[in-house]
Amino acid sequence: MTLQLGEKHFSSAQPESAVRRIVTFKVGDRTFGIDVGMVREIKGWQATTPLPHAAPHVRGVLNLRGVILAVYDLRTSIGLGLTDATATHVIVVVDIEDKVAGLLVDSVSDIVDVPVSAVRPAPDLERDEHGLIEGLVLLDTDIVALLDLAAVIRDGGTEGAMAKAARAA
Amino acid sequence: MDPLAELKQTFFQECEELLGALEQKLQALDEGSTDPEDVNAAFRAIHSIKGGAGAFGCTELVAFAHVFEASLDHLRSGRVAIEDAPFSLFLRCSDAVADLVSAARNDEPALARPDLLEALERVGQAPKPAAAAPAAAPGPAKTEPAKTEAAKPAAARSAPAAADDAPPGIAALGNLLAMVEAKTGVTPARVDDGWDDEPAAVASAPADKPGRDLCLRISPESDLFRRVIEPRVVLGSLPAEDIVSVVCDLSQVPPLETLDVTDCHMRFVVTLRTELSVEDIYSRFDFTLAAEEFEIETLSPAAANDDAVSTEEAPARPEAEVSANVAADLSAILARLGPAPTSASEPDILPAAAPVAAPVQAVAEVAPAPSRAPAARAPANDAAAARQRQAVSVRVDLDRIDKLMNLVGEIVITQSMLVECVRSLPYDVHAKTAEGILTLSRQTRELQDHVMAVRAQPVKAVFQRMPRLVRELAQTLGKEVKLVLEGENTEVDKTIIEELADPLTHMIRNSMDHGLETPEDRIAAGKNPEGTIKLVAEHRAGRIVISVTDDGRGIGRDKLLAKAKSRGLVGQDEKLAPEEIDQLIFAAGLSTAEVISDVSGRGVGMDVVRRNVESLGGRISVDSEPGRGCKFTLALPLTLAVLEGMVIRCGDDRYVIPIASVIETQHLASTPIEHLTFGQEVLRWRGEVTPLHRLGAVMGSTGTPNENIIIIAETERGDNVGIAVDEIVGQQQVVVKSLEGNYGTVNGASAATILGDGLVALILDVDSMLRLAASSGRPSVPALKMAG
Numbered sequence: 034m035t036l037q038l039g040e041k042h043f044s045s046a047q048p049e050s051a052v053r054r055i056v057t058f059k060v061g062d063r064t065f066g067i068d069v070g071m072v073r074e075i076k077g078w079q080a081t082t083p084l085p086h087a088a089p090h091v092r093g094v095l096n097l098r099g100v101i102l103a104v105y106d107l108r109t110s111i112g113l114g115l116t117d118a119t120a121t122h123v124i125v126v127v128d129i130e131d132k133v134a135g136l137l138v139d140s141v142s143d144i145v146d147v148p149v150s151a152v153r154p155a156p157d158l159e160r161d162e163h164g165l166i167e168g169l170v171l172l173d174t175d176i177v178a179l180l181d182l183a184a185v186i187r188d189g190g191t192e193g194a195m196a197k198a199a200r201a202a
Numbered sequence: 203m204d205p206l207a208e209l210k211q212t213f214f215q216e217c218e219e220l221l222g223a224l225e226q227k228l229q230a231l232d233e234g235s236t237d238p239e240d241v242n243a244a245f246r247a248i249h250s251i252k253g254g255a256g257a258f259g260c261t262e263l264v265a266f267a268h269v270f271e272a273s274l275d276h277l278r279s280g281r282v283a284i285e286d287a288p289f290s291l292f293l294r295c296s297d298a299v300a301d302l303v304s305a306a307r308n309d310e311p312a313l314a315r316p317d318l319l320e321a322l323e324r325v326g327q328a329p330k331p332a333a334a335a336p337a338a339a340p341g342p343a344k345t346e347p348a349k350t351e352a353a354k355p356a357a358a359r360s361a362p363a364a365a366d367d368a369p370p371g372i373a374a375l376g377n378l379l380a381m382v383e384a385k386t387g388v389t390p391a392r393v394d395d396g397w398d399d400e401p402a403a404v405a406s407a408p409a410d411k412p413g414r415d416l417c418l419r420i421s422p423e424s425d426l427f428r429r430v431i432e433p434r435v436v437l438g439s440l441p442a443e444d445i446v447s448v449v450c451d452l453s454q455v456p457p458l459e460t461l462d463v464t465d466c467h468m469r470f471v472v473t474l475r476t477e478l479s480v481e482d483i484y485s486r487f488d489f490t491l492a493a494e495e496f497e498i499e500t501l502s503p504a505a506a507n508d509d510a511v512s513t514e515e516a517p518a519r520p521e522a523e524v525s526a527n528v529a530a531d532l533s534a535i536l537a538r539l540g541p542a543p544t545s546a547s548e549p550d551i552l553p554a555a556a557p558v559a560a561p562v563q564a565v566a567e568v569a570p571a572p573s574r575a576p577a578a579r580a581p582a583n584d585a586a587a588a589r590q591r592q593a594v595s596v597r598v599d600l601d602r603i604d605k606l607m608n609l610v611g612e613i614v615i616t617q618s619m620l621v622e623c624v625r626s627l628p629y630d631v632h633a634k635t636a637e638g639i640l641t642l643s644r645q646t647r648e649l650q651d652h653v654m655a656v657r658a659q660p661v662k663a664v665f666q667r668m669p670r671l672v673r674e675l676a677q678t679l680g681k682e683v684k685l686v687l688e689g690e691n692t693e694v695d696k697t698i699i700e701e702l703a704d705p706l707t708h709m710i711r712n713s714m715d716h717g718l719e720t721p722e723d724r725i726a727a728g729k730n731p732e733g734t735i736k737l738v739a740e741h742r743a744g745r746i747v748i749s750v751t752d753d754g755r756g757i758g759r760d761k762l763l764a765k766a767k768s769r770g771l772v773g774q775d776e777k778l779a780p781e782e783i784d785q786l787i788f789a790a791g792l793s794t795a796e797v798i799s800d801v802s803g804r805g806v807g808m809d810v811v812r813r814n815v816e817s818l819g820g821r822i823s824v825d826s827e828p829g830r831g832c833k834f835t836l837a838l839p840l841t842l843a844v845l846e847g848m849v850i851r852c853g854d855d856r857y858v859i860p861i862a863s864v865i866e867t868q869h870l871a872s873t874p875i876e877h878l879t880f881g882q883e884v885l886r887w888r889g890e891v892t893p894l895h896r897l898g899a900v901m902g903s904t905g906t907p908n909e910n911i912i913i914i915a916e917t918e919r920g921d922n923v924g925i926a927v928d929e930i931v932g933q934q935q936v937v938v939k940s941l942e943g944n945y946g947t948v949n950g951a952s953a954a955t956i957l958g959d960g961l962v963a964l965i966l967d968v969d970s971m972l973r974l975a976a977s978s979g980r981p982s983v984p985a986l987k988m989a990g
Contacts, residue, residue: 085951086974101962
C-alpha cells in the first residue's frame with residue numbers, strides 16, 4: 034500500500050511540490066537511502082551460499098520463498114570491508130532492472146518524504162569511482178546518500194569479477 | 203490487456219492449433235488417405251481460421267482463407283474427387299495461411315499470394331466429368347445443365363469475399379439483414395430469388411422433383427454469431443436446389459434499444475424436397491449447429507406447398523404411398539431420438555414388415571413441436587454431452603503452470619526440511635510424526651509427478667513444424683523427399699520441447715542437404731527417386747530419444763577425413779576407425795558440402811547442435827552406412843525442471859552434481875595420486891591417467907576442505923575427470939532454479955537448487971568447472987592412454 038502511495042506521489046503532476054519517499058538505512062555511521070518503490074521487503078540476515086570467484090561485495094545467494102537471489106554487501110561496495118553479518122543485520126530486498134537482489138546493511142532507520150527539489154547532485158569530492166551515489170539529501174541530523182542501485186549490483190556477475198582478475202593477472 | 207486484445211490472442215493461439223490440424227490432415231490426404239473425415243477436418247480448420255480472422259478484421263487472411271475454403275469445399279461436396287485433388291498446392295496454401303496468420307499477429311503487412319489464389323480458383327472450375335458426375339447428380343431425374351449449375355455455388359460464393367474487404371463481420375451482418383428483409387413478407391415460392399449466391403435455375407424446386415418433403419426448424423442459440431457462424435453458412439450447407447422455401451421468424455428479435463447485434467434472434471423454417479436422408483442433414487449441420495438447435499420433420503408430399511408454419515399438423519395425415527425408404531429414415535430418426543415413447547410401436551418401424559401407416563404414426567408422436575419437445579430434446583442433450591466429453595480440455599496459461607510447479611518445488615523443499623526436523627525429535631514423538639511425514643512425502647512426490655504431467659506436451663508441437671521445412675527445402679534443393687513422423691504423441695516437459703526445435707531443424711537440414719541425393723543420382727544408384735526422412739520420437743530409459751534417419755548416401759568418410767586433416771583436426775598420418783570418422787561431423791568448422799548453399803554448409807551446423815544438446819544434459823550420436831543412409835540420434839532428459847543429483851560437501855559448502863555426470867566414486871586414501879608440474883594432480887583410473895581436481899580449491903569453498911572421496915565424472919567430450927570432495931551427503935531429486943534470472947551466469951555451476959534446510963546449493967556443471975579450473979592457472983592434463 035505504502036509503496037504504491039509513494040509512487041503516486043512521485044509521478045504527481047506538480048513537480049515543485051513532488052516528494053520522494055525514501056527508505057533510509059545505516060552502514061556504520063553512514064546513512065543511505067533508496068526510493069521506497071524499489072523495496073520489496075526487509076528481512077533479517079540469513080546465511081548465504083557463496084558463489085565461486087565472485088566479486089568481494091557479492092555475499093552469495095539465498096532462497097527467498099523459492100526465488101534465488103544474490104545478496105550484495107553494501108559495506109564492501111563503499112570500501113569499508115566485509116560485514117561481519119549477525120542476526121541483527123538486515124537484508125533489504127530490492128527490485129532492480131527486472132531482477133530481485135538483496136542489499137546487506139547494518140540496520141534500517143526510517144522512511145522519510147523528501148521534496149524532489151531538496152535532492153542535490155553528489156559532490157565531486159566524494160571518492161565515488163563506481164558512481165554509487167545518485168544524489169544527497171540533507172536531513173536535520175544526517176546526510177542521506179541516495180544510492181544508484183544498478184551501480185551497486187554492477188560487476189556482481191562472475192563475468193565482471195573474472196574480467197577484473199584477468200586484468201590484474 | 204483489454205478484452206478484445208485478449209480474445210485476439212486466444213484466436214492466434216487457436217490458429218496455431220488449427221494450422222497444425224490443417225497441415226496434418228492435408229498431409230495425410232496427400233499421402234493417399236481418402237477419408238472424407240480428413241477433408242472435413244481440414245475444411246473446418248480453415249473455416250474456423252477464416253471466421254476468427256473476419257471477427258478481428260484480418261482482411262488478407264479472410265480473403266485467402268475464403269478461397270482456400272471454397273476449393274476445399276469442392277472436395278467435401280465431391281465435385282472434385284479426393285484422389286484428384288492437388289494436395290501439394292493445398293499444403294503450400296496452408297503454409298501461406300500460416301504466414302498470413304503470423305503477419306496478422308505481428309501487425310506486419312501480409313504477403314499477397316496471387317499465384318496460389320489463382321491456382322486455388324482453378325480447383326474445381328473444370329472438374330473432370332468422371333469425377334464430378336456421380337457426386338454432383340444426386341437424383342436420376344437430374345438433367346445435364348443442372349449438373350453444371352451445381353458446381354457454381356462455391357465459385358459464386360467466392361465473389362462476395364472480395365466485397366468483404368470492409369470489416370467482414372459488419373459486412374456479413376449487413377448481408378444478413380438484407381437477406382432477412384428479402385425473405386420476410388415474400389411468398390415462399392419466390393423466396394429463393396433473394397439468395398444472391400444460389401443459381402436461379404434451382405430457385406424453385408420443380409413440383410415433380412423426386413424426394414421427400416422435410417421441414418427443418420432451425421432455432422440457433424443466441425451466441426451463433428459469436429461462434430462465427432452465420433445463417434447463410436448454415437443454410438448454405440443444404441443443397442440449394444432442394445430448398446423449397448425459407449421463412450425467417452423474427453418474432454424473437456427484441457426492440458432496437460435493447461438489441462444486442464451480436465446475439466442471434468432469428469429462427470428459420472426451411473422446407474426441403476430432397477433425397478437426402480435425415481442422417482445426411484444431421485451430418486451437414488454437424489459442424490455449424492448443435493443437435494438441440496434444429497429439428498427435422500418429415501412432411502407428407504401434399505403438405506410441401508402449404509405454409510411452412512402450418513406444417514405441424516402435416517405428419518398427422520397418414521399417406522398411403524410412404525415408401526419403405528422413408529420408413530428406414532424414420533427408424534434412423536427414432537434411433538437418434540432414443541427409445542420410442544411407446545414400446546409397442548418399436549417393432550413396427552422395421553422397413554420390411556412395416557404396415558405403411560405405422561411409421562407415420564411414430565413420427566406424429568415424436569415430431570409435433572412444443573408439447574413433445576422436451577422428450578425429444580433429452581437425447582439431443584445426451585449427444586451434446588457426448589460431444590463435450592470428447593473435448594474436455596482447458597486452456598491454461600503456461601505461467602500458471604510454472605507457478606504451480608514452483609510451488610510444488612517449494613513443498614518438496616519444505617517437506618524434506620520437515621524430515622530433517624523430525625529426525626532430531628525424541629523417539630516417541632518421532633515415531634508418530636514419521637508416519638505422517640512418510641505419507642506426506644509420498645503425496646508430494648505424486649503431486650510433483652502430476653504437475654510435471656500437466657506441463658508435459660507431445661513432441662507434436664515441434665514435429666508439426668517439420669513438414670513445412672522439408673517441403674520448402676525440397677523445393678529449394680530440387681529433391682524429392684517424403685517425411686515420415688513417428689511417435690508424435692511422445693510427451694516431454696515443455697522445457698525440453700522449447701529446446702528441441704533448433705537441433706531438429708539443423709538435423710533435418712543436414713540430412714536433406716548432405717544426406718539425400720538428387721532424384722537423378724538416386725535413380726542412378728537404383729533407389730526410389732523420392733528420398734525418405736524418418737523422424738521418430740520415443741521414451742527410452744527415462745529419456746526422450748529422437749532420431750532422424752535418411753536413406754541418402756551416408757557420410758562421405760573420405761571427404762570428411764580429408765577435410766579434417768586439412769583443417770588440422772586430425773593428424774596427417776592418423777588412422778581412424780570408420781565410426782570415429784563419422785563422429786567428426788560434430789567437429790567445429792567442418793562442412794563437406796561442395797557448394798555453400800543458404801540451406802546449410804557454413805560448417806556451423808552439427809557442432810552447434812552437439813553443444814546445445816549437451817548443454818541440456820543430452821547426447822547426440824550418428825550412425826552412417828555409406829550408400830544406405832545416415833541416422834542421427836538425440837537423447838535428452840525428460841525435463842529440465844528437476845534433476846537427480848548427488849549432494850556433496852566440501853568445506854562448509856554443499857553442492858549438487860548431476861547423477862548423469864557421475865561414473866563412480868571411490869576413497870581418496872586408496873587411490874594412488876601423482877603430482878605433475880604446477881600442482882596438477884593425476885590419478886590412475888581404469889588404466890588411464892585422469893586429471894584430479896579438488897572441488898574446494900576450484901569453487902573457492904569456505905571452511906577447510908578435508909577431501910576423502912573422489913568422484914569420477916564424465917565431461918561432455920566423454921573424457922573422465924576426478925573431483926575430490928569431503929563427503930557424499932546423499933542422493934536426491936532436486937528442483938532446478940535458474941541463477942541467471944536474478945544474478946547472472948556462475949562459472950562452474952549450471953544452476954542452483956534449494957536443499958532441505960532452505961539453503962541454496964549450486965548444481966555443478968563438470969565442463970564449466972574444468973574451464974574454471976583451467977582459468978585459475980591450473981593447466982588441465984588431457985587424458986592420456988597408458989601404454990599397456
